[in-house]
Amino acid sequence: MVVQLRYLIFILLFGAARTAVVPSPQQCRCHPTEPCWPSAPAWNALNSSIEGNLIAVRPFAHICHDPTYDSDSCQEARRMSNESLWLSANPGAVQIANWAAFPRRNETCYVDSIQSIPCGQGRISLYSAVVRKTEHIQAAVRFVRKHNVRLAIKNTGHCFLGRSVAPDSLQILTHNLKSIEFVDDFRPQGCPNDGKGYGSAVTIGAGVQLKDLYTALGQRNITAVIGAAHTVGAAGGYIQGGGHSPLGTWKGMAADNAVEFEIVTAKGNLVIANNFQNSDLFFALRGGGGGSWGVVTRVTIRTFPDPPCAVQILNISSANSTAFWAFVEEFHVNLPIINDGGGSGYYFLTPSNSSTNLSTLDIALFFVGHQSETIMASVLDPLIEFANATLSPSSVVLTRLQAPGFRYVIDQILPGSSDTGGAIVRIGSRLVSHSFLSNRPGATKLTNALKQISSSFPGGTITGHVVSGGQVALNSNLDVAINPAWRRTVTHLVGGVSWAPNSTVEEQREKERQVTELLVPLLAKLEPDMGAYLNEADAYEREFQTSFWGDKYPRLKMIKKKWDSEGIFITRRGVGSEEWDEEGMCRV
Numbered sequence: 001m002v003v004q005l006r007y008l009i010f011i012l013l014f015g016a017a018r019t020a021v022v023p024s025p026q027q028c029r030c031h032p033t034e035p036c037w038p039s040a041p042a043w044n045a046l047n048s049s050i051e052g053n054l055i056a057v058r059p060f061a062h063i064c065h066d067p068t069y070d071s072d073s074c075q076e077a078r079r080m081s082n083e084s085l086w087l088s089a090n091p092g093a094v095q096i097a098n099w100a101a102f103p104r105r106n107e108t109c110y111v112d113s114i115q116s117i118p119c120g121q122g123r124i125s126l127y128s129a130v131v132r133k134t135e136h137i138q139a140a141v142r143f144v145r146k147h148n149v150r151l152a153i154k155n156t157g158h159c160f161l162g163r164s165v166a167p168d169s170l171q172i173l174t175h176n177l178k179s180i181e182f183v184d185d186f187r188p189q190g191c192p193n194d195g196k197g198y199g200s201a202v203t204i205g206a207g208v209q210l211k212d213l214y215t216a217l218g219q220r221n222i223t224a225v226i227g228a229a230h231t232v233g234a235a236g237g238y239i240q241g242g243g244h245s246p247l248g249t250w251k252g253m254a255a256d257n258a259v260e261f262e263i264v265t266a267k268g269n270l271v272i273a274n275n276f277q278n279s280d281l282f283f284a285l286r287g288g289g290g291g292s293w294g295v296v297t298r299v300t301i302r303t304f305p306d307p308p309c310a311v312q313i314l315n316i317s318s319a320n321s322t323a324f325w326a327f328v329e330e331f332h333v334n335l336p337i338i339n340d341g342g343g344s345g346y347y348f349l350t351p352s353n354s355s356t357n358l359s360t361l362d363i364a365l366f367f368v369g370h371q372s373e374t375i376m377a378s379v380l381d382p383l384i385e386f387a388n389a390t391l392s393p394s395s396v397v398l399t400r401l402q403a404p405g406f407r408y409v410i411d412q413i414l415p416g417s418s419d420t421g422g423a424i425v426r427i428g429s430r431l432v433s434h435s436f437l438s439n440r441p442g443a444t445k446l447t448n449a450l451k452q453i454s455s456s457f458p459g460g461t462i463t464g465h466v467v468s469g470g471q472v473a474l475n476s477n478l479d480v481a482i483n484p485a486w487r488r489t490v491t492h493l494v495g496g497v498s499w500a501p502n503s504t505v506e507e508q509r510e511k512e513r514q515v516t517e518l519l520v521p522l523l524a525k526l527e528p529d530m531g532a533y534l535n536e537a538d539a540y541e542r543e544f545q546t547s548f549w550g551d552k553y554p555r556l557k558m559i560k561k562k563w564d565s566e567g568i569f570i571t572r573r574g575v576g577s578e579e580w581d582e583e584g585m586c587r588v
Helices: 005-012 040-049 060-064 071-080 084-089 134-147 210-218 234-240 279-285 321-340 374-390 406-413 440-456 471-477 484-488 505-524 544-563
Strands: 054-056 127-130 150-154 169-173 180-183 201-205 258-264 270-273 295-302 309-318 343-350 359-368 396-403 426-433 462-466 489-497
Touching: 040 054, 040 134, 060 071, 127 134, 134 150, 134 169, 134 258, 134 295, 180 210, 201 210, 201 234, 210 234, 210 406, 234 295, 258 279, 270 279, 279 544, 309 321, 309 374, 309 406, 321 343, 321 359, 321 374, 321 440, 321 462, 321 489, 343 374, 359 374, 359 406, 374 396, 396 406, 426 484, 426 505, 440 462, 440 505, 471 484, 484 489, 484 544, 489 505
Parallel strands: 127 169, 150 169
Antiparallel strands: 054 127, 180 201, 201 295, 258 270, 258 295, 309 359, 309 396, 343 359, 343 462, 426 489, 462 489
16 A cells, blocks of 8 residues: 555654752752742732733643543543644643653653542643743743743743753743744845845744644745644744754755844843844854743744655565665665755654564655656666565555645645644654765665664664755855754654653663663764754753764853853753753752
8 A cells, every 4th residue: 555645744743749859049940849939929920911821830631630630621631632733732731741741750640641640740830921922921031030940931842852841940832922924035134234135034923833834835835944744833942953854955954044033032131133133142043952042932034936846655565574674775875866866855664573574664755846757767766676676566665746836745744733742752863974875884884773773672663854965965154053964964863762651660761771872872873973963862862062063062052151141041951951950950
């Protein structure tokens, strides 16, 4: 059966008692058990300053547990617990469900766990400022600075590293900032009068999600470099972390195409960052990591005429392990050639396990800017011939399509209005270079590593992202904070583990250990200087400074000291986070 393009991309997206802490006021954030915690009048004053938009937060699943169990409400919560659109709007939810828990405190609150298990607050914020305008954000930032309260910023909650949650914190929820403004020739603030404009662009509010933006772009027959998901927030950690895209080979990474940010800084000031003012902050916001520099309220990105797109879907399945892995190696040998020919896209490797005899490799490739099959045939036919020669005829299914615009491809990739969220998962990743796979020994080493990972994590899927090369590589001269390794990358590989909601703390820690001590090292030793994508990486990535930013980290650290010397904006494995504990509560 032919696997539809939208299915392939669908695979990709996948109160307990507290122990009182007695920190030094100069070294730790304030806890609710301490005298320094804001009084009720202080919280009421914040609520008034943001026009009644402050709410007390509980994990959304608390209605599925005693003593607040409610049958009808719990049933509805279970029904919505995998709907990313609903999760993104809910202050008590995140897209990766395990980040709502806090195993060290033995606090969990899953919709599917036993009703009698108490619902702990976990890492979910105690309060949320459900902001509706910039002044609300400024008031919330000034509040946490004055009262030494931990801050968490939630755009949509799409974060594999748990950066949008923090225990005992005030959350700023940017979901309602939905403005979209188009301009034919954007001129950044501070641009000289005789300066050249940037061409067509769109300015989006922090709460604008990718599918909504694609729809607005499509109505004007234009497009922008953004990702392949419904509910990821375009202005949040996605673009600030670099932002890979199926359009990357054509026009570069999302951060490469950002031309201006509006941001609330650690002092509560609203500033503009572009090439003409606050250029150091502009550098940091283009790849330096979401949540580390302030609260972005708006961002302006370039737009382009909607390009035609040729698509190939290749589905490989085989019960012959030797033949299957031979094809996996051959595919990676050919990947640099495909990428040089303009190919981008995704592939999903699922080796066989005890429950099935079949191993599968599903590949979706896009040739953006091409309308005929000629370009695809020139770079893909040798691979197809190899597949037909080594695998049985029924094991190879090929589909080729032509779309007059990328918007038609997006309609297939992202049907409906929502992704599947609510997963319990921990991932690890690595970037693999073009040069490493341009020779047979490199592809052989990678294939052997993938074999080893598949035997250690049976039944798991390894996802490859062919989202660089082309213009991503050519943009190496841009002064942005993106890891320089991206400019040499041909594929970004991600694997992971999951566990049941009722798993013990020890079982969860063992799963996490497997990612950090087995999966990531197996990939990292292939090319120690390549690193990982900071938005899709191990939450406990070792030496994350060089892994995520390479030689740009010292510059980022200096910018952090200038703009946020007090550490108001600390995120897991973010710039400056090494000076704080894992939850960003105490300096270390």
